[in-house]
Amino acid sequence: MTTERKDFTTRLDDALDRLPNGIEPERDLWPSIESRLEPREGQVARRWFWPAAAAALLVVGSSLLTATLLRHDEPLVARPAPAETPVSYAAAAFGPGQALDPAYDAARRDLARTLSARIDRLPPDARRKLEKNLAELHRASAEINAALELSPGDPLLEELLLSTYQEELAVLASVHQLTGVNGAGEKSDTTRMKL
């Protein structure tokens, strides 16, 4: 960078530093602006979106949990011991500033906790892959949430986020079902079966 250009940059920085951080309006303009605004269809729909989405997820989650828990076929061998390590669990969010329905979050946490014992007894390779993929789902939802920070209300992002949470629940429910029917998680030690 030349000396002349450097000087200019320094002067520009100084000038910018001298600018005020904010400009207070002479009067409160918002009430008159608000009174002229007509509610847009999308905004109205948006207000309904997250509560509806959370409710839908809660229903889906509860249904999956109930369906898999009720599917109680006879296991081949003994009952599993309590889990040593809990399944990977990350708190869910619905984009910036959107609180998750506590009931849904609790159902999701319960499902993860219920599954911990079974996941603990999966064949080591399958368990590693499952945990890696659950982490992948968490990473995906975090990435979409981050994108929603930049593009709040983007319908594509909202849709993808919703289905990512649904996918996580579906994976957990599938694992619950797969390990429950044939007692896959029932072995007491890793040397018992050549898997």
Place this chain on the structure above:
Amino acid sequence: MTTRKPAAPVSHAAAGLAAFFMLACGQAALAGSPISERAPADPTGHVEISNTAGSVEVSGWARNEVEVTGTLGDGVERLEFSRSGKLTRVKVILPNRSSRVESTQLVVKVPAASSLFVNTVSADVRAQGVRGSQRLQTISGDIGAQAAAEDVECKTVSGNVEVKGSGQRSMLTVTTVSGDAKVSHVAGEVNGNTVSGSFTITAGETSRSRLRSTSGDIGLAGKLDADARIDFESISGDVRLDLLGPVAAEFDVSSFNGEIRNCFGPKAVRTSEYAPGTELRFREGAGTARVRIKTLNGGIAICNK
């Protein structure tokens, strides 16, 4: 009910000598006990098979019988082979406590029109020539199946799935976590979910398909029915559509951060001046079918041949 137990245990010394002898002779010794069971079965009955490790091979035949052969692994408690009405059950039962259980290979022949349910932990599952509905699931084993006109459902955590159809219309559902899924010559409805596995459908005539992946790629190469409904969604995996024959569909394609490439129709446009999203909406031909593809970062390619 028939119960087959493995061969009676012998002393450690004798077993050791036998093992040494077999190894010394360089022979491929087969562990376990041979299985040979057969029972009458309803021609349209239901057959349930469960095994833990090893393999399960099922084939449909013209007899009204279920036959089970193969090898029962050492350390297995017993093989349950029972019939109750239309249900025939083949189940490898493990002891409550054992330090070592060898894998079991099951070869099962069932009446061709039977419906089938196979469930394993790590055992691979193969089913062919079964015309009834099939529900095949395993945790880490691979699944191979032939689809006929009835519904087929395959579910696995880390195993791969391969389903070959006969061109007959049916509904196929595949769920994997990390396993790949390949589906060929299947007509009708194909639904699939995977987290990191790839999902490819080839040489079929699809009427309905809903595939969802987080990081795995999704691909469909084949014809679309006139009123087909295609719904693909991926977060970071790529989606590719290679359509055969004339295309008559409405396309609704969008990606937040991935590239959209298409060999026909207009080019994708930016959804916003300030955000990275692109979308592609157009109608091709009569536009009777619907194609909907959404991704976050995954690229999307659509071509016709």
